[in-house]
Amino acid sequence: MTPRLAWWLRRAGMYILLTAIALVFVGPFLILVSSGLKPSGQAVFSFPPDIIPRPPVLTWAREAWTAIPYFRYLLNSVIYVGVMVPVYIVVSALCAYPLAQMRFRGQSLIFFAILSTMFLPGELMLIPRFLVVSQLGLADSYAGVILPGLLSAFGVFLLRQTFAGVPREVIDAARTDGCHELRIFWHVMLPASRPTLAILGIFGFISVWNSFIWPLVVLKDSAKYPIALGISYLAGITGTDVRSLAAGTIISILPVVIFFMIMQRHVLDGMRGAVKG
Template sequence: MIKRPKTNWMKISKLALLYLLLIGVACIFIGPFLWLLSTAFKSNSQDVFSFPPSFIPKPAVIDHFIEAWTAIPFPRYLLNSFLLIIIMVPAHIFLTALTAYPLARMNFPGRNFIFYAIIATMFLPEEGKLVPLYIIVEKLGLVDSWWGLILPGLVGGFSIFLMRQSYLAIPKEIEEAAIIDGCGPFRVWWSIILPLTRPTLAALSVFAFISVWNSFMWPLIILKDDSLFPISLGLAYLSGTFGTDVKTMAAGVVISLVPVIIFYIAMQRHFVSGLQGSIKG
């Protein structure tokens, strides 16, 4: 009876310490974003690099958001990124699902060879092939166009591998029943098997969304016309010219981060499941 309150106290203080540690670490990860947000709202009279640093904008103004939105082609960059996502994510998912299907569910000569050849592309070096890839795209006349931006990244060994794992987990009987019912192979794939892989499709879409939104090196190489720039490239371009105007730049960065953060929070459980799926696979 005497012991009980003591252990409770121990437990509570231990838990409090744990939360303190968790919050402290959280500050390291979220601090830069909070600083960014407060900077974007600070008025011109408030020093961004004051000491001691202040996180509260006094007064809070939205001038810099308006400037980022009007003075520089931010809406254009944002729209481009959205369009690229609308084109690339479904195309990537469709091709991945299409390619992985026969590799998992059909028997045909050369299947293993083709599978390993696709997996091997994961180990082909990005830097080694960067210049020759540019030359090929240039010879196809696709430099400075979205075709050149989109086509090289549409299929990847890793997604095909994950998708194949997902197909392999489906029992064979489902397909056999559909074939006996007289479904053609495309019907079987599209309306019977594909819907069963929904969790993997969701995870792949989430990763594709993030990677398209954040892609930088390839757009930097392939695009010259700034009306075609996605947001990431637009930001880097602006930080070169507008870099000294910290608050407007901060507002621009905030605008670029909002869609991805909303998407991340809405979809966060798919990140974990997708990642764990990839490790088990």
């Protein structure tokens, strides 16, 4: 065997392996797509699996769209993402700036207090947080869903790392030029941290779009449901056709999947920054 042939064989084998693994990760979604497009005459489940819809129909997508207030839920998720993601990033950045670039009493106390929230189990916090939100009169409201999600230890941690990497000379130069701290924050620190801001935006979008437990606990009124909760509601309605559930589920993940595909090249860069230590 010539070395060239061996090289080609190895490369082909590698692609076969990668494709097989990709099928494991994408397969369940392909089954959903296929089920959601099948006409009512074609069995959803069979041995061997019958994957290609003959012909593909949009009836089930339309049925899912009307079985629950689908558009409303999508709109709610857009509102949650649109409010929570920018605000949480600004809150994290504001907190991270003095932690990274100033010296003051209580600095490490503040940092560790915020980091400690990473180790609070979500289920432990659900109960008292629900009680606190109720006491504040925010139960069953958009604000009740939004406010507790605005502090992110991950965000503070990551931005502190990034801000600490901004050269002191740049900041000192800005100070000598008479910039006050807020201007430095806005015009020096934030622009210098774009990759980190991008990754926080991406992860924030994904996590808010998919949020489930907290809205489930805090909301009574289904009109305020984010889309993930809406899908669980659709799955719970007796008599929902498996095809229509499949179609509804696929529509619910399309926005976040498309968003991710557009933004994905930023993810690894940001991750690299996150774990640099």
